[in-house]
Every structure is written in structure tokens, then in C-alpha cells.
Amino acid sequence: MTSAPSTPASLLTPEASRALGEALGDGAAVAALRAKGAGTLDALAMPSPALDRPWKYVDPAALDLDGFAPPGTAPSISVEGQAAEGLTVASFEEAGGNALERVGEAVAVDGDRLTALHYAFLSGGVLIETKANAEIAEPVRLTREYSEAGTLATPHTLIVAGVNSRLTVIEEYRSGDEPIAVLPAVELLVGPGAVVSYTSLHRWGARTRVFAEQRAVTERDADVRSLSLVTGGRLVKSHITSSLEGRGSSSEMYGITVGGGQEHVDFYTLQDHVAEDTRSDLLFKSALGEQSRAVYYGLTKVGLGARRADANQENRNLLLSRSAKADSDPVLEILTNDVTRVSHGATAGPVDEEELFYIQSRGLTREGAVGLLVRGFLGEPLDRSALREGVRDELSGLVEAKLTALGSGA
């Protein structure tokens, strides 16, 4: 007896999963995850916008992935960055052996049907690993590009930072105009004293829907900093989590969205303070033109054991058109009464008239003043991400190009 696919039309079957694994020549670790994913496909439900809070604003129809075909065995990935002592960058197929033992440690297979699908159809895994004390000066850069209509893409990036190592990773995602669905997973395992900076550039095409899972787990005194920049996509839904499990560790999360057209950019974040003396900071900003929409739902959790936690969470939205929309809901959940500081804030609205008047009173035209305000607004998370100058310039160039396309200020 064969297990029935969830709907007769679905191409995303356990058989297809097995065939993909054979074609890729899975090592033991990936094979086990793939089998688990395939085995739970039918048991796990899709997230429900009606029942699951982080999914509240997602169109249920967008979650119907049954029409999509499994990914091919050779997705387009390019890797840049200099070879360096103590650094490994390898595809999952190349890595093999014990190197992949930790896949699935941060992003679980059985979260929901989306994570099960991710692992069942995993193709395009990349491992980036640093040895203890390695200081990698040059950023490692991955570019992933998808163009095949009607396929499901499942990029997976596993970052393992050894004790006291330093690493910067930039991952760029792109797609064409064809309808595709992408389920990226990013795992950041940050060892004791290590410092990792991870930036994702979401430059998706107008008919791409994305359901991304990013989770960092920090060990003692580790620091992780992430930035997500979204400048395109039909629906870009990202879940970004940091589990601060090591004492004295920290997580900074930044997000920048420039929305236009019908784009829906939807973030769920979780800063989970588990250990003592942990620190988190978060700033997500969006500038929304045309009919675009941003959703932010974020949780800062301070657990019973997280004494002296220091947490800040801010979400700010600038509406550049009357039809643009932002929903913002930052939430605090604090179980200990011994905290250093916990704060949060949220705003959404058009450009402030008093700010415009002030800038205009210094000689800038109204259009110039709007442009300056929007760029300053979006520049703040970019500044705080502390990226090296060349990278920062590239990112502000992406922001600039999108703003110019929206026609908001020179």
C-alpha cells in the first residue's frame, strides 16, 4: 500500500521526495531528515491564518502549494568570498561525512507542513563553518537564483561558528517573473564567544511567494546580528528567531522593507531570552508605496531563568501612499521580575508634516524633504547593522533603486 498524496494533483509526494534524495546522493544526516519530512507530510497541517497568530494576515490561498513541482537537483548557487584558514564553504553534497550532523538542529523538521516540505524536498543546501578562533575578514556571499516556473525551491543554509570565531555571511535571493514558491531555511549555530553577522537580500520577482525560516541558537557570550532587506516578491513571509541559550549572549535583528505594487512583506520575530544576562535589540522598518502591505508581529520572551535580560524591540512603518497598509504588533512576555530593561514600540503613518516643514525651512523642496526623510528612516537599521562600507553602499543602492522606481523623492 502506498501512502496517498494530500490531494490527487500534488506532485510533492513522499515518492518524489525519495527520488530526489537518491538523485542527490544524500548523506546519512540529510537522508534521515528527508525521510522524516516525507513521513510527516500528510500528518502535519499547513499553518492556519485563522488559528495561528503569526499567519493572521496571510491569504490562505497562498499556502496552497499542491500545484508546484519538486525542485531540480542543481539549483543555481554562486559562492563568493576568499578561501580562508579555518573556513569551510561547501554544498551539502560536497560536505558529506560528519560535517552535516547538525543540520536540523535549529530549524525543526516537524514545525508544520512547510518545514516538512522543506526537508522532504531539500535541494541546494550549503554549509558554512568556521573553526575555533578563525576570524574571517571577507564576507562569505551566496547568491541563489530561481527561474523555473511552477517549482518549489528549498534553499538551506547551515552556519556553524566555532568557539570565538568571527564570520559575516551575505545571502542574496533572486527570482524571475514566473510563479514560484520558495521555502528557505537558515540555521545559525553560534558557538561560545563567536560573533556572526548574517544578511539576507530578498530580491524576489513579482510572482514569487516565500516562506522563510531563520533561527539562531547562541552559546555562552555569543553574538548574532541579522539584517533582512526585502525589495521584492508577491508574498515574503519570514520567521526569524534567536534562542539566547548561552549566558551573556546577544541577538540583534534588523529589517528593512521597501514595498511597492501588490507586495506583502510579513515578518514574525522571536527574541527568546533563555539564559541570564542576555541582550536583544530589534529594529524593523518599512517604507510602503502603492498598494503594498507590511505585517510585523514580534515577540520578546524573557524566560524565568533569564535574569538581568536587556531587550528592546521596535517596528516603524512609513506609508508613502494612501493605499499602502501596515499592521504592527510587538509583544512582550516576561516571566522574571529581574530584568535590566525591556522596551518596545511601534508606529505606522505617513511622513510627518512637522518634520517636512522643518526640513523645507532649510531650503529643501517638499519632494527633496520627503526623499531625505525616507532615506534617513531606512538608513537607521542599515547603520545599526554595522556592515562594512562596500556592503552598506550596495544595500543602500538596492533601497535607492526601489525608492526611485516608486518615484518617492529624488
Place this chain on the structure above:
Amino acid sequence: MTEAPLLEIDALRANVAGNEILTGLNLTIRPGEVHAIMGPNGSGKSTLANTLMGNPRYEVTGGEVRFLGQALDGMAPDERARRGLFLAFQYPVAVPGVTVVNFLRQAVNAVRGEEVPVREFRQELFQKMELLKVDRDFARRYLNDGFSGGEKKRAEMLQLAMLQPRMAVLDETDSGLDIDALRTVADGVNALMHENMGLLLITHYQRLLNYIKPQFVHVLIDGRIVRSGGPELAEELEESGYDTIEAAASTA
């Protein structure tokens, strides 16, 4: 006193949120003159400042303002600035993400109508910062973001120094300043003032006028000037308060 006036305010009336605040205000300022307008809370001081600069929240309902002979009515704030009018705000707004240096560079280019070469601009900026006793790292901070009251007022004076206006209006520049900061700011303004420039100090207290000496002092009550005189009028106000003048004005 035969020179053409810089600023002529003629029977000016202005509303904010539907309430008439300025009720027929007259004032003429010529090059080289320093005027002070003093008035109690609610007399229309800030309304005058905002109306002069063209804040869209304030509506001119009567009278006229001419600057360098040109009527200002309907002119956007940026055009007023480019013509040489400057307002130092009582409450400057914070502009996170925009550094002081970046903002000043854009403002200077806009007002001068040309791209000032970066080196030249920096030289001038550092010189003006020195004049106002501002640390150099000030330039890299976000404009007014997290600034103390004193730092905000200094940032306003730095903008004044860089934009070199023909006519500067200082709205309650003394508020929130301790005596040392007040002295620094006043020294800066005095150094920037010249014979072709006009200065209008708007203030509640006489304190500022000990450091920036006006030739003309006007008392603003209920949206119009009820008395004008020399520096001695400020001292009289300091001693007897606004009540006496207010009472005299209401029976007049």
C-alpha cells in the same frame, strides 16, 4: 535708516486650528537691526515665527508680509529659505537616520543653489563648529536625535551659521539653556550678525537680551504689538512683568 527694509509685516492676521492668534501685527526690520519681541505665553510669539516661515498649519487671514520687497503669501517654506529667511525653531524635530553633516550639506546646496565642493564645505563646517564650541563628532550624529536641549539649540545656530541668511528669527532660543550654553550661543549669534542682516529675537524672558543686545524691543499681547521702545523696555518688563502693560493695553 533710509535703507530698504528687510522685513515688513503689515496688519498681519493668522489662524491656527481655526483660532485667530495674530490680530493685526505691524513690524519693520531694516538691515543691521536687532529687534526683540517679548510676550507672555499665548500672546502669539510662536505663531508669528511659524507664519513668517510658512508653516502650512498656520493660515494667514489678513495683512501682508514682505521680505526683501517680495510678498511671502503662498510661498513655500523652502523658497523663503532660499531667499534668505531663517527660523531657529523653539522645538526642532529629530530626524533619525540623517546625520548633521549630511543634512547641512543638502541644506547649504539648496540655499546657495550650487554644489559646494566637499572640501570647502567641510572646512567651513569645522570653522563654524569651532565658533559655536561644538565637538566634531556632533556632525556625525543624527540630527536632533537624542540631543539635549542645549545641543538642539546649538544645532540650530550651526544651521544659521552655515546658511548665512539675510534675516534670522530666533524663536525662544534661550529656553532650556543654562547660563554657559546661553553665553556660547549668544556669542555665536553676535559673531554672525552683520550690517546687511536682520535679527528678530522672540522671547518670554529678558535673560537672552543681556547677551544679544537689541536696539528695538516690542511687547506682544493678544496677537499684536502694544508697545515698542528701546532696550529699557525689556528692563521695565523684567521689573514690573507683563500684567501692567496688559492692563494698560486692554483699557487703551
